[in-house]
Amino acid sequence: MKKIILLGVTLPILLIALYYAFIYYVPYSEGIRSGELIKISNKGVIAKTWEGEISQGVSEAQIFSFSVLDKDKKVIEELKKYQGKQVKLTYVERYSTFFWLGDTKYFITKVSLD
Numbered sequence: 001m002k003k004i005i006l007l008g009v010t011l012p013i014l015l016i017a018l019y020y021a022f023i024y025y026v027p028y029s030e031g032i033r034s035g036e037l038i039k040i041s042n043k044g045v046i047a048k049t050w051e052g053e054i055s056q057g058v059s060e061a062q063i064f065s066f067s068v069l070d071k072d073k074k075v076i077e078e079l080k081k082y083q084g085k086q087v088k089l090t091y092v093e094r095y096s097t098f099f100w101l102g103d104t105k106y107f108i109t110k111v112s113l114d
Helices: 002-025 073-081
Strands: 027-043 049-055 063-068 086-094 106-113
Touching: 027 063, 027 073, 049 073, 063 073, 063 086, 073 106
Parallel strands: 063 106
Antiparallel strands: 027 049, 027 086, 049 063, 086 106
16 A cells, blocks of 8 residues: 555656656757847746847737746846847747746847847
């Protein structure tokens, strides 16, 4: 009976840990986007996340929304500094995300002036 209870507790925890590791460490795609940086903000109620947008054209359809991990302090500071300027963003797209990481699946890893 103890083995069944132990298995019933351990298996779900292991599956959750594997799912988290897959989402966090396995990228779906990587790329570069450029445009005018129109927004960078720290938002959220339970978990504050850094969110931003760049405009890649004249219509609302050309808005690229992204997130930045808290550990990427240099990227956050550069985004604040480049507000309103043409930037080039290097990103990693994940299969999914968690609310404490960000609102989007796109996570910026590097920023430079375009």
